[in-house]
Amino acid sequence: MLFTAYAFAPYAWQAAVIEAWLAVDASGRWAASRCGLLVPRQNGKTALVCMRALFGLVVLGERIAYTAHQQKTATETFEALDAVFKHPDLAKLLQGKPKRALGREEIRLKNGGRVKFIARTRSSGLGFTIDLLVVDEAQEATDAQVAALLPTVSASPRGNPQAVYCGVAPDVDSPGEVFRRIRERGLRKSRRLAWHEWSVESLGDVTDRRRWEAANPSLGRQIKGATVQDELESMAPDTFARQRLCWWPTGDESRRLIDKAAWDRLAVDASPEGRLAYGVRFNYDGSIVSLAVAVRPDAGKAHIELVKYQSARTIEWLVRWLVERKDRPSVIVVDGKAGAQALVDRLREERVPAKAIHALKPSEAIASSARLINAVEEGSLTHFGQPALNEAVYNTAKRLIGKDGGWGFTGLNSADVTPVEACALALWGVMTTKRDPRRKQRIG
Numbered sequence: 001m002l003f004t005a006y007a008f009a010p011y012a013w014q015a016a017v018i019e020a021w022l023a024v025d026a027s028g029r030w031a032a033s034r035c036g037l038l039v040p041r042q043n044g045k046t047a048l049v050c051m052r053a054l055f056g057l058v059v060l061g062e063r064i065a066y067t068a069h070q071q072k073t074a075t076e077t078f079e080a081l082d083a084v085f086k087h088p089d090l091a092k093l094l095q096g097k098p099k100r101a102l103g104r105e106e107i108r109l110k111n112g113g114r115v116k117f118i119a120r121t122r123s124s125g126l127g128f129t130i131d132l133l134v135v136d137e138a139q140e141a142t143d144a145q146v147a148a149l150l151p152t153v154s155a156s157p158r159g160n161p162q163a164v165y166c167g168v169a170p171d172v173d174s175p176g177e178v179f180r181r182i183r184e185r186g187l188r189k190s191r192r193l194a195w196h197e198w199s200v201e202s203l204g205d206v207t208d209r210r211r212w213e214a215a216n217p218s219l220g221r222q223i224k225g226a227t228v229q230d231e232l233e234s235m236a237p238d239t240f241a242r243q244r245l246c247w248w249p250t251g252d253e254s255r256r257l258i259d260k261a262a263w264d265r266l267a268v269d270a271s272p273e274g275r276l277a278y279g280v281r282f283n284y285d286g287s288i289v290s291l292a293v294a295v296r297p298d299a300g301k302a303h304i305e306l307v308k309y310q311s312a313r314t315i316e317w318l319v320r321w322l323v324e325r326k327d328r329p330s331v332i333v334v335d336g337k338a339g340a341q342a343l344v345d346r347l348r349e350e351r352v353p354a355k356a357i358h359a360l361k362p363s364e365a366i367a368s369s370a371r372l373i374n375a376v377e378e379g380s381l382t383h384f385g386q387p388a389l390n391e392a393v394y395n396t397a398k399r400l401i402g403k404d405g406g407w408g409f410t411g412l413n414s415a416d417v418t419p420v421e422a423c424a425l426a427l428w429g430v431m432t433t434k435r436d437p438r439r440k441q442r443i444g
Contacts (some may be wrong), residue, residue, distance in 0.1 A: 003051040006087045015219040018051050020194040027385040029164050032194035036182045037166045039198045040244050043218040045166050048140040050081045057113035064115035069140035071119040076253040078105035119144045119433040131156045138167035146178050169248040199246035203259040206237050206377050215245040239378040257396045267385035272297040276329045279425030281418045282336025290418035292425035302381045304423040306389040312339055319346045326352045335360040366406035368428035392419040
């Protein structure tokens with residue numbers, strides 16, 4: 001194989017993919033006019049694209065357009081293929097020097113083969129015809145962008161066009177429309193489509209290394225386990241599952257934030273003793289309030305449970321409940337635009353220690369959401385499996401907060417998720433506060 005001779009020997013999985021991409025039928029045409037690859041980042045997708053482009057350029061003299069969502073990706077792929085052509089045997093095939101101007105990268109051969117590297121726009125690709133179209137970062141490709149590109153390959157100079165789509169599972173903010181259709185057809189084993197996928201079927205336990213291996217064919221060679229562990233610790237579980245495990249959720253599951261099985265495994269019959277924190281979350285209009293408690297034992301897992309979930313037309317019952325127990329919690333964390341300030345004012349009037357009352361800030365709301373999700377995925381907390389809390393958990397989705405990628409909770413199908421939010425507040429409070437009433441505590 002050309003790439004083996006001038007770059008490096010492909011891994012077995014790469015060899016299987018490139019063999020399918022280059023397979024021809026009895027007439028000598030591509031057996032697959034469309035090809036798709038779903039594999040997590042850093043497994044060697046760029047090398048595969050370079051293998052396909054090298055064969056097309058040197059052996060077939062194809063005209064090729066490589067496209068990516070980001071110019072950075074297009075430039076990096078150009079540099080990878082350009083490095084291969086520095087070999088003396090290949091360098092003599094070049095027609096002039098490769099063009100290296102940002103956004104205008106191109107390699108031309110004396111046999112007429114050429115490849116351009118471009119970032120996608122609504123008009124990218126117009127004005128020249130090609131034999132091979134590579135759509136990298138395909139999860140970001142839109143119908144408008146692909147509509148601008150496909151006509152360039154439909155009039156293939158060689159009369160044997162091919163399109164290759166490569167990417168990862170789309171994030172919540174990715175279009176995913178084009179790649180999703182390609183994948184659906186690939187899973188149905190559509191004729192003349194070669195589809196290869198490494199992924200997991202569910203969010204599941206993102207810490208399970210066996211699932212890392214199943215979804216990452218180059219793990220242990222091109223990707224180190226320590227690198228994946230670092231990603232796990234720095235990403236939200238659903239983001240890690242999409243990016244590193246190519247988890248592709250469907251329907252409501254595509255938005256569901258907490259895996260049901262992972263949550264159910266954490267149910268217990270008894271709570272531990274330890275430091276306490278209460279979490280109070282009002283819904284958007286202040287009509288409903290959830291009260292939760294979290295326990296931080298001296299050793300072992302933290303514990304959360306829902307104490308109250310009811311109407312907030314009056315908060316006197318809530319004030320009385322908290323005042324009666326004012327000496328127990330390390331902190332009472334309160335959130336919700338409607339109702340929160342009124343509760344804080346009433347607690348101060350009742351002489352609840354000022355240091356024991358904390359009105360949540362937006363940045364802390366983001367942190368509390370992430371802490372709860374991480375604890376569920378890591379299995380580092382317990383709960384009672386209460387029906388109201390379970391129902392909220394099963395219908396919890398992501399809600400963006402601010403413009404910097406922060407997120408909190410929202411409900412699927414108009415479900416109220418204040419029980420989850422209250423538990424997240426209590427857990428955040430008990431795990432971060434330095435205040436300790438210095439007395440034996442119990443839930444009650």
